[in-house]
Amino acid sequence: MRRVYFDHSATTPVHPLVAEEVYRFMTEHNYGNPSSLHYFGQIARKALDESREKVAKAIGAKSEEIIFTSGGTESDNMAIHGAALTNIKRGNHVITSAVEHHAALNAVKALAKQGFSVTVLPVDQYGMVNVDDVEKAITDKTILISIMHANNEVGTIMPIAEIGKVVKDRGIIFHVDAVQSLGKIPVNVDDLGIDLLTVSGHKIYGPKGIGALYVRKGTRWRPTLFHGGAQERLRRAGTENVPGIVGLGKAAELAMENMEAENKRLLTLRDKLIGEVTKRFSHVRLTGHPTIRLPNHASFVFEYIEGESVLLSLDMKGIAASTGSACASGSLEPSHVLLSMGIPHEIAHGSIRLTLGAGNTEEDVDYFLEAMGPIVERFRSMSPLSEE
Amino acid sequence: MRRVYFDHSATTPVHPLVAEEVYRFMTEHNYGNPSSLHYFGQIARKALDESREKVAKAIGAKSEEIIFTSGGTESDNMAIHGAALTNIKRGNHVITSAVEHHAALNAVKALAKQGFSVTVLPVDQYGMVNVDDVEKAITDKTILISIMHANNEVGTIMPIAEIGKVVKDRGIIFHVDAVQSLGKIPVNVDDLGIDLLTVSGHKIYGPKGIGALYVRKGTRWRPTLFHGGAQERLRRAGTENVPGIVGLGKAAELAMENMEAENKRLLTLRDKLIGEVTKRFSHVRLTGHPTIRLPNHASFVFEYIEGESVLLSLDMKGIAASTGSACASGSLEPSHVLLSMGIPHEIAHGSIRLTLGAGNTEEDVDYFLEAMGPIVERFRSMSPLSEE
Amino acid sequence: MYSEKVMDHFSNPRNVGEIPDACGVGEVGNPVCGDIMKISIKVEDNIITDIKFKTFGCGAAIATSSMVTEMAKGKTIEEALKITKQAVADMLDGLPPQKMHCSNLAADALHKAIEDYKNSQDK
Ligand SMILES: Cc1ncc(COP(=O)(O)O)c(C=O)c1O
Ligand SMILES: Cc1ncc(COP(=O)(O)O)c(C=O)c1O
Ligand code: FES
Ligand code: FES
Numbered sequence: 040m041r042r043v044y045f046d047h048s049a050t051t052p053v054h055p056l057v058a059e060e061v062y063r064f065m066t067e068h069n070y071g072n073p074s075s076l077h078y079f080g081q082i083a084r085k086a087l088d089e090s091r092e093k094v095a096k097a098i099g100a101k102s103e104e105i106i107f108t109s110g111g112t113e114s115d116n117m118a119i120h121g122a123a124l125t126n127i128k129r130g131n132h133v134i135t136s137a138v139e140h141h142a143a144l145n146a147v148k149a150l151a152k153q154g155f156s157v158t159v160l161p162v163d164q165y166g167m168v169n170v171d172d173v174e175k176a177i178t179d180k181t182i183l184i185s186i187m188h189a190n191n192e193v194g195t196i197m198p199i200a201e202i203g204k205v206v207k208d209r210g211i212i213f214h215v216d217a218v219q220s221l222g223k224i225p226v227n228v229d230d231l232g233i234d235l236l237t238v239s240g241h242k243i244y245g246p247k248g249i250g251a252l253y254v255r256k257g258t259r260w261r262p263t264l265f266h267g268g269a270q271e272r273l274r275r276a277g278t279e280n281v282p283g284i285v286g287l288g289k290a291a292e293l294a295m296e297n298m299e300a301e302n303k304r305l306l307t308l309r310d311k312l313i314g315e316v317t318k319r320f321s322h323v324r325l326t327g328h329p330t331i332r333l334p335n336h337a338s339f340v341f342e343y344i345e346g347e348s349v350l351l352s353l354d355m356k357g358i359a360a361s362t363g364s365a366c367a368s369g370s371l372e373p374s375h376v377l378l379s380m381g382i383p384h385e386i387a388h389g390s391i392r393l394t395l396g397a398g399n400t401e402e403d404v405d406y407f408l409e410a411m412g413p414i415v416e417r418f419r420s421m422s423p424l425s426e427e
Numbered sequence: 428m429r430r431v432y433f434d435h436s437a438t439t440p441v442h443p444l445v446a447e448e449v450y451r452f453m454t455e456h457n458y459g460n461p462s463s464l465h466y467f468g469q470i471a472r473k474a475l476d477e478s479r480e481k482v483a484k485a486i487g488a489k490s491e492e493i494i495f496t497s498g499g500t501e502s503d504n505m506a507i508h509g510a511a512l513t514n515i516k517r518g519n520h521v522i523t524s525a526v527e528h529h530a531a532l533n534a535v536k537a538l539a540k541q542g543f544s545v546t547v548l549p550v551d552q553y554g555m556v557n558v559d560d561v562e563k564a565i566t567d568k569t570i571l572i573s574i575m576h577a578n579n580e581v582g583t584i585m586p587i588a589e590i591g592k593v594v595k596d597r598g599i600i601f602h603v604d605a606v607q608s609l610g611k612i613p614v615n616v617d618d619l620g621i622d623l624l625t626v627s628g629h630k631i632y633g634p635k636g637i638g639a640l641y642v643r644k645g646t647r648w649r650p651t652l653f654h655g656g657a658q659e660r661l662r663r664a665g666t667e668n669v670p671g672i673v674g675l676g677k678a679a680e681l682a683m684e685n686m687e688a689e690n691k692r693l694l695t696l697r698d699k700l701i702g703e704v705t706k707r708f709s710h711v712r713l714t715g716h717p718t719i720r721l722p723n724h725a726s727f728v729f730e731y732i733e734g735e736s737v738l739l740s741l742d743m744k745g746i747a748a749s750t751g752s753a754c755a756s757g758s759l760e761p762s763h764v765l766l767s768m769g770i771p772h773e774i775a776h777g778s779i780r781l782t783l784g785a786g787n788t789e790e791d792v793d794y795f796l797e798a799m800g801p802i803v804e805r806f807r808s809m810s811p812l813s814e815e
Numbered sequence: 816m817y818s819e820k821v822m823d824h825f826s827n828p829r830n831v832g833e834i835p836d837a838c839g840v841g842e843v844g845n846p847v848c849g850d851i852m853k854i855s856i857k858v859e860d861n862i863i864t865d866i867k868f869k870t871f872g873c874g875a876a877i878a879t880s881s882m883v884t885e886m887a888k889g890k891t892i893e894e895a896l897k898i899t900k901q902a903v904a905d906m907l908d909g910l911p912p913q914k915m916h917c918s919n920l921a922a923d924a925l926h927k928a929i930e931d932y933k934n935s936q937d938k
Contacts, residue, residue, distance in 0.1 A: 042456065044467060050460040050666060053453035061670075062450045065441035065634060068430065072438040072629075076738050076755060077747035079432060109497030109636065112655040112665030142655035142664060149654045241460075241666060246453060248497060248636055248668025264652055266533035267500040269757040276530060277500030278438060278629060280636025282449075283671075345850065347873040350464050351817075351825060359465035365848040366873035367464060369657040369913065373849070384849050388871075421831050421877070423842065423853040423869035469816065 040357040043403045047242075047335060047396035048191050048219060049361055054244040054397075057289045061246055064282035073279050074270065083281045090288025097291040098217070098236060099227035100253050106262075106274045107284050110250040111218040111239030115142035115185075117252050117264050117275075118235040122183045122212045123150050125261045129210075130180035136160045136168045136197075137379035139187050143216050143237075144375075147185060156180065165328035166195040166380045174205045183212045188220035188231075192363055192376040192392060193327030194336025196224060203232025212258060218242050218250075222294030223302060223333050234258045238291075240283065244397065245290030249283030302334040305395045312337045312393060312404050319408065320415055326377060326390065335396060340382060341389040344418040349391055352417070356410040363390040385424075428745040431791045435630075435723060435784035436579050436607060437749055442632040442785075445677045449634055452670035461667050462658065471669045478676025485679040486605070486624060487615035488641050494650075494662045495672050498638040499606040499627030503530035503573075505640050505652050505663075506623040510571045510600045511538050513649045517598075518568035524548045524556045524585075525767035527575050531604050531625075532763075535573060544568065553716040554583040554768045562593045571600045576608035576619075580751055580764040580780060581715030582724025584612060591620020600646060606630050606638075610682030611690060611721050622646045626679075628671065632785065633678030637671030690722040693783045696792050700725045700781060703796050708803055714765065714778065723784060728770060729777035731813035732806040737779055740805070744798040751778040773812075817874060818908035824878035829885050832867040839935065841927025847916045850876050854884065854924040858932050863887050863895055868924070875914040879903050879921035887925055896929055898922055 044052070053061070063069055064086060071079030073087050088102070095102040108114045123133060135147045137159050144159075151157040158176045160168055168186055177184075184206055189196045199215055206213045214235040217226050222243040228236055236253035240246050254260050254274070267276025313325055322342035341349070346362025353360050361367075363374025365388060373387035393407070432440070441449070451457055452474060459467030461475050476490070483490040496502045511521060523535045525547050532547075539545040546564045550556055556574055565572075572594055577584045587603055594601045602623040605614050610631040616624055624641035628634050642648050642662070655664030701713055710730035729737070734750025741748050749755075751762025753776060761775035781795070807813040817825070837855035844851050850872030857865035866888050868880040883903050887895045900918040904910045910918060 042466070046460070046463055046465065046467070049463050049468075050458065052458040055454070058450060058453040061453065062446060065446040065449065066443070070438065070440040071747075072434070075434055075437050075747065075749060076735065077434065077742040077749075078430070078745070079434070079747050080437075109501070109668070110665045112653055113497070115655070116653050140655070142653075145654035145664070239666075246668075246670065247666055248671045265500055265504050265530075266537045267504070267528070267530035276504075276533070277498045278627075278635055280497070280634075280671075282634065283636045283668075343871065345872050345876075347464065348825070348877055351822075351874045354465040355826065357466070359459070359463065359467050361463060361465075364873070366850065366876070371848040371913070371916075388849065421828070421869055422871040423851050424871050464816065472816075 041406065043358045043406055044398060045393040045395060045407065046359045046361050048392065048394035050241045050247065051244045051396055052398065053246060053286070054290060054293055056293065057245055057286045060289045061282040061286040064285045073281060086281060086285050087279060090284045093288035093292045094238065094251050097221065097295050098253055099229055101256065104253055104256055106252045106254060106271050107279060108250045108252055108275060109248055109280070111216070111237055112142040113264070114237035114239070114250045114252040115140065115216055116146045117262060118214045118237060119143060119146040119150070119183065119185055121260045121263050122214060122235060123155060124263045125259050126182040126212070130182040132156045132158070132178050132180040132182060134158045134160065134173065134176050134181060134184045136162060136186050138162050138166050138190050138376045139185065140191060140216060140218065143185050143187065162379050164381055166190050166193045166376060167328060167331070168197050170198050170201045170205060173202050177209065177211065181211050183214060185214040185216070187216040188226065189224065189333050190327065190376060191219045192374055193338050193380070194332035195327040196220065196331050196333065199231045199233070207232050212260065219333065222298055223335060228253055228255065235260065240287040240290060243290045243294045246283045246286040249280055249287045251287065301397065306334040308395050308399060308401060308404050309335060309337050311401070315408050319412065326380065326382065336394050338390065338392040340386050341391060341415060342386055343422045343424045344389045344415060346388060346390050348418060349414055352414045353410060358407055358410060361392045363392070364388050429794060431746045431794055432786060433781040433783060433795065434747045434749050436780065436782035438629045438635065439632045439784055440786065441634060441674070442678060442681055444681065445633055445674045448677045449670040449674040452673045461669060474669060474673050475667060478672045481676035481680045482626065482639050485609065485683050486626070486641060487617055489644065492641055492644055494640045494642060494659050495667060496638045496640055496663060497636055497668070499604070499625055500530040501652070502625035502627070502638045502640040503528065503604055504534045505650060506602045506625060507531060507534040507538070507571065507573055509648045509651050510602060510623060511543060512651045513647050514570040514600070518570040520544045520546070520566050520568040520570060522546045522548065522561065522564050522569060522572045524550060524574050526550050526554050526578050526764045527573065528579060528604060528606070531573050531575065550767050552769055554578050554581045554764060555716060555719070556585050558586050558589045558593060561590050565597065565599065569599050571602060573602040573604070575604040576614065577612065577721050578715065578764060579607045580762055581726050581768070582720035583715040584608065584719045584721065587619045587621070595620050600648065607721065610686055611723060616641055616643065623648065628675040628678060631678045631682045634671045634674040637668055637675045639675065689785065694722040696783050696787060696789060697723060697725050699789070700792050707796065707800065714768065714770070724782050726778065726780040728765070728774050729779060729803060730774055731810045732777045732803060734776060734778050736806060737802055740802045741798060746795055746798060749780045751780070752776050816911055820908045821875060821878040821910065824881040824907065825874045828877055828881035830867050830881065830888070831869070833869060834865055834867050839928040839932025841924045841931055843920055843923045843927060845872065845916065845920050850920065852876065852880055852920050852924045854928045856928045856932060858892065861891050863890055863892070872920070873914070873917060875910050875917040876920060878907055879918040882906050883921040883925050892929055896926060898925060
């Protein structure tokens with residue numbers, strides 16, 4: 040069967056060159072523990088250093104500002120709890136947005152239980168945070184602001200540089216979750232005024248289970264999650280995941296090399312997808328910002344149909360997509376992102392997300408459009424809500 | 428140059444079959460996110476389930492009692508903080524031993540800062556925890572006991588089954604760090620009376636950056652480290668490291684298949700190593716228990732010489748070993764394990780650890796013995812301490 | 816995630832639609848995830864001779880709607896009232912635990928349709 044993978048925001052295939060590097064660091068003489076003084080250890084140590092350099096370069100940072108972690112979730116938690124607990128004497132107010140990934144949002148909510156005061160900023164109909172809202176929310180107790188760079192569910196790109204300017208020189212730590220933006224739009228920690236930045240390997244054609252946290256030199260931040268060995272210069276205990284780190288480095292390097300050309304290509308496909316879907320189907324709308332969105336991201340709500348059943352039907356045609364429908368979520372709650380944008384519960388039900396990537400072609404888009412027609416028709420005819 | 432890897436307690440080469448599995452789950456159609464409902468996601472989900480089954484089987488547990496983590500350090504932290512914070516209303520006393528790995532020891536020490544009362548049990552000259560000491564330390568406030576199964580630095584195997592019996596039916600949670608014991612001696616959570624058990628992939632010929640925590644059904648334990656998505660049935664947030672998990676499952680399976688034969692083989696090598704070292708050299712002694720020790724573990728202290736320089740010299744001969752010398756540690760403190768055993772600071776300086784594994788042969792042992800002679804001689808003749 | 820039977824009923828749902836001159840109609844909304852199911856029945860001599868459904872919901876909701884209509888068709892009112900959510904799930908070779916509430920929905924819609932029919936008879 041033809042297989043079309045349209046779920047690159049969930050995870051990406053590992054780039055063949057990355058997979059080879061990972062494999063290489065599990066075998067030959069490359070399996071050493073970087074803390075070991077001997078030959079095997081030193082090969083691993085060198086690989087760590089090189090990889091750290093590559094990740095740093097991808098975000099315009101210095102190599103010693105990169106800490107390797109087990110993924111985006113760990114980085115978000117490390118960033119947020121570390122910053123909050125380290126600065127508790129300076130203030131107890133934390134600002135975030137309603138559309139953050141659960142890794143960040145739940146980390147902030149956990150702070151609220153520990154006595155921190157938390158402002159969760161609303162977003163507009165496009166899922167966009169308003170810069171003025173950020174500025175107004177700041178008090179003299181504010182110690183941390185955590186806002187994502189691009190939203191995973193609706194693709195909207197936040198005004199991070201503008202927020203960075205607002206935060207600058209106020210002694211507030213600015214954390215940005217760049218899990219979805221890295222490799223798709225430029226991410227430069229200096230240009231954007233970022234103090235802490237979250238990176239995840241498996242969203243940029245790198246391995247799963249590896250991520251990074253950027254900590255700007257001089258930031259009042261201490262690790263609070265793991266206790267243990269002296270790895271990562273005392274900032275992250277645990278034997279380093281060398282193959283994963285090497286893979287992340289390679290993935291970051293490749294992402295930078297390919298970004299411009301690849302995103303031009305994906306933008307064309309995305310625009311065809313958005314154009315055709317909104318043209319061919321009635322009662323459908325784009326979610327997220329129409330233009331200030333990730334170049335590979337198309338997301339919709341279809342009225343009168345339910346996302347999970349659409350997903351299953353697409354899957355039978357070999358197409359992999361995702362949804363924010365309540366029925367597809369473990370918690371049976373619709374996506375908090377769609378609800379925050381003012382989309383009603385029953386319409387959030389019909390959400391479909393198509394996120395493009397390296398392997399996708401125009402034929403894939405056409406194949407999807409053809410497959411989607413009968414599916415929408417079938418479910419609408421089956422729906423007690425539809426007037427059709 | 429001939430390369431002899433004698434540092435299997437630090438990390439192990441990845442078994443070729445494991446490396447292949449890891450590679451396979453980064454490529455082909457196997458890269459999906461296990462939370463995704465589509466074909467790609469379901470392949471990954473199935474792989475998770477199978478791997479969980481394999482890890483469970485290796486320790487005599489049920490599959491749903493296994494949580495995948497990023498390694499031994501995370502598992503230790505998760506176990507200890509989760510157990511302590513979940514039971515804070517029932518008591519505030521935690522017991523551990525002086526020779527635990529820093530991942531456990533520092534996690535417990537962090538609890539002490541949060542107001543928990545902590546007993547760090549001493550060990551005897553062999554690095555062994557005394558069962559009576561455990562029993563005596565228990566108060567009606569004791570909620571958690573964390574003791575390692577086998578010590579990484581000196582190879583001593585702790586009386587876990589006996590401690591398990593003491594702990595049983597007292598409503599105390601028993602955590603055991605089995606990072607060094609799994610695959611080398613039988614680890615059965617029921618036979619040993621264990622509630623929480625730490626496993627790390629890279630010590631059993633599996634990948635780095637992956638581990639597991641066993642949580643006995645019914646144990647009063649909640650995750651407290653990571654906030655985020657609903658992965659691992661709400662017990663560990665973050666996109667699952669599928670290739671790592673598959674690798675860990677395969678490694679656990681292979682370890683069980685090979686354990687008996689392999690350890691018989693290694694025991695012979697180890698005993699030759701210990702016998703010859705203590706026979707050929709003066710002023711040297713075995714560290715750890717002479718018989719109740721890991722079958723692959725030989726560790727010594729050589730008087731009048733310093734471990735780091737011996738390591739460098741061995742490395743020049745292609746031999747990879749390790750040391751608990753202050754000079755080789757990041758903190759310039761000698762190994763807390765050796766000190767706890769009553770070995771004086773200056774003698775701990777001469778510690779050399781040789782841990783055998785899959786690739787090692789009798790020729791390796793002979794090669795080491797030959798190489799070591801001139802090295803010991805050279806450093807002793809250079810030492811102002813030596814009487815020789 | 817779903818059994819083959821679920822996927823079969825999801826792909827080829829039986830008895831989709833509405834009966835224009837139905838004897839009873841049951842519509843239920845799912846309080847858990849917000850889905851809606853509507854079942855209409857035709858009853859002759861106390862026997863359900865025709866039954867149709869419309870569902871706005873997940874794969875399990877569609878499959879359980881389809882299954883419940885198959886199970887109820889040809890049964891007496893009393894027999895049909897004995898169809899439980901567990902029976903529907905069992906006939907589908909089981910449902911994932913987090914989807915059991917969907918089969919609840921199907922059984923409820925059927926029972927409501929029957930109630931509606933009974934109410935109209937009482938008048
Ligand atoms: C925006 C965002 N942040 C954080 C994460 C969590 O990253 P990971 O799955 O690597 O833990 C994800 C993806 O799941 C994400 O999309
Ligand atoms: C006994 C013991 N516990 C825990 C750890 C930590 O495991 P990891 O390095 O996988 O974090 C190690 C090894 O470093 C160990 O030997
Ligand atoms: S109808 Fe929502 S989960 Fe089944
Ligand atoms: S003598 Fe150099 S570190 Fe000890």
